[in-house]
Amino acid sequence: MAFPASKPSDGRKPAKRSPLAGWLGKKQDDSGKDSVPQMDVASGVDRALRQPRMTVEKPIEKEQKNPVRDALAAIEAALYAIDRIRDTLEQACEITLSAKGIEDVGGRALMAERYDELRLSVDYTIEQADPRAAILIGKNQRHLDVKLGGSARYSVSPMRLDASPRGLGLSPPRDAFATYEEIAEALEELDRALGRADRAAASYCRDAQYLIARMNGEFDG
Numbered sequence: 001m002a003f004p005a006s007k008p009s010d011g012r013k014p015a016k017r018s019p020l021a022g023w024l025g026k027k028q029d030d031s032g033k034d035s036v037p038q039m040d041v042a043s044g045v046d047r048a049l050r051q052p053r054m055t056v057e058k059p060i061e062k063e064q065k066n067p068v069r070d071a072l073a074a075i076e077a078a079l080y081a082i083d084r085i086r087d088t089l090e091q092a093c094e095i096t097l098s099a100k101g102i103e104d105v106g107g108r109a110l111m112a113e114r115y116d117e118l119r120l121s122v123d124y125t126i127e128q129a130d131p132r133a134a135i136l137i138g139k140n141q142r143h144l145d146v147k148l149g150g151s152a153r154y155s156v157s158p159m160r161l162d163a164s165p166r167g168l169g170l171s172p173p174r175d176a177f178a179t180y181e182e183i184a185e186a187l188e189e190l191d192r193a194l195g196r197a198d199r200a201a202a203s204y205c206r207d208a209q210y211l212i213a214r215m216n217g218e219f220d221g
Contacts, residue, residue, distance in 0.1 A: 068211050070132075071146040071156060075204045075211075077130035078137050082204075084125050085161055086197050089168075089190055092118040096186050099177045108183070112173035115186065119170045122163045137161040137200065148214055156207045159200040168193035 092115055099111035126138050135142060141158035148154055160167040170189050175182050 067147045068215050071144055071154075072208060072211055072215075074132035074135060074144055075156065075208050077133035078135075079201055079204055081125055081129040081133040081137060082161065082197055082201050085122055086194065086201075088118050088121050088125065089194050089197065092170075093187070093190050093194075096177075096183060096190065100180065100183050100187075105178055108177035112177035115177075116172055119163050119172065122161075122168065122170065126162050136204070139164065139167070146211065154207075154210065154214075157203065159196070159203065161197060161200060168196055 095111050095115045095118065099108045099115070102108050102111065126134060129138075134140070135144060136156065136158045137160060139160060139162055141160050143158060144156040146154045146156065162168065163170040168189075170193055171186070173182060173186065177183050177186075
């Protein structure tokens, strides 16, 4: 399980990362299946969103909608929300690991209460997220169909990331971490949830890569 990096020792505040850049450069797993594309997606989206007249085929007037640009904005919003959700999951991992080392049942119950607060904050993050992000990661998610010009279309697939069984699958601590078995189960659920969040982020980065290439006219297919 991955945990947040420590703060710089020289007293400087860490640079604020882009919600897209946070998912770049991740190590490829053994299968290579869920690796993030090797490209600067963050800066590509940034450039694309700041060029409203750029389209797949030809320039259009400012007042007209650009579906590719809108899709990139939705992906950026979703990745920003995923970034916050992953931070919450990492905090929940730390709390649960701490509970594993506590012998006192009352002490573990306090950890369970804190864990449940973090679990519920995952749903709160989605509820407060940009509506464009909710389309891709909320409970009422749907495919985001993008018109590329003519009859060409591209579909961005959603991945539900709330705490429900259909999303990240995070169960409430019903026994307040009274048993170590419950703590172990919570850690397994968190591990799976982190993996699902990473797969969603990697998928949206690949979608962004494709759409940026279309906007830049790098290929027609």
